[in-house]
Amino acid sequence: MAEIYLKKLAHSYLPNPQKPEDYALKEIDQVWEDGKAYALLGSSGCGKSTLLNIISGLLTPSQGQVLFDGQEVTQLPTEQRQIAQVFQFPVVYDTMTVYDNLAFPLRNRKQDEASIKTRVAEIADMLELTADLKKKARGLTADAKQKISLGRGLVRQDVAAILFDEPLTVIDPHLKWLLRMQLKALHQRLNRTMIYVTHDQTEALTFADQVVVMYDGYVVQIGTPQELFERPEHTFVGYFIGSPGMNVLPVSLEGATAYLNGQSLALTTRYISQPGDKLELGIRPEFTQLSPIPSAHSLTVTIKRIEDIGRHKIARADYQGREINIVIPEDQPVSVDYKYLTLDPRHIHLYANGWRLKQEASA
């Protein structure tokens, strides 16, 4: 297994890139730790595949280097990188048995049959494929075939990293959560460096130790699921992570006071912004509170509907033409007549041009 160093890495598909927009992957300089599980998360076109393909060797970056355990691999083809890959669609040999499919990557590396047998049995057991080992892959369901693909990715012990590219796409929805949990357990047991590409936040948050959130070619934040929830570094992270995502509202700032359409909100600290910055306030729906009675800093909202989703309720409200989501704990009363919304100042985030604003150092 390997530590992966993405050194001043950037990529443009254009021959002569000039400006940031020309880059599908904006410059990153990061070390991904040996044995950890990373998820590359972001919506379509944000650069996940570009980054994954650079790591796997399918693509040579237009700038920077990739190092596995300190060894440069930037120019090496995939076969020489000692990585295993699992793709969206199953890659299995239909005419072979499940056993032979799982044994294939090991036989290719001339391992002896006795150790292959032990390893295949171990992987089959983890993926609940033991009963199918003697069956031909051809007759199996798409789910089972994708499990074989996962097994083929996990079976080698000599790989630097295992890369997963949206591996649960073909899996039946009711089996998805099961496989997600199995993959998580497999990572904990095998302790391999794993990189998992997905646009599904649930998959990313369940699987990864570290979630790498991408937006418009930028890696906007790397963090644990909890860090992404508590301290989004970019409005996109706040909005993309969470259900519903963070509320984002235009704001102006004066000292330690924010103004939302003239309504003042006391902040816990002062922030440093520049003239011309597009300032926004972020607040997660969990840290807002509805009341029938106004308070000094409450916003006046109109509730459009209240959804009961079991664990809690979600009120969808209108505030000056913008939707605001409010999470209401099951045990708290609420009615569509409640008009006044307070934001917990300890959980207010401020952003300039999408990025988290720095706080002014206290004197």
Ligand SMILES: Nc1ncnc2c1ncn2[C@@H]1O[C@H](COP(=O)(O)OP(=O)(O)OP(=O)(O)O)[C@@H](O)[C@H]1O
């Ligand atoms: N071969 C290519 N030539 C030119 N532009 C490309 C090429 N591949 C990707 N792009 C562009 O680079 C940007 C990033 O694409 P990429 O495929 O890395 O995103 P992604 O996050 O993996 O999206 P998806 O989830 O849809 O696969 C997009 O604007 C895309 O159009």
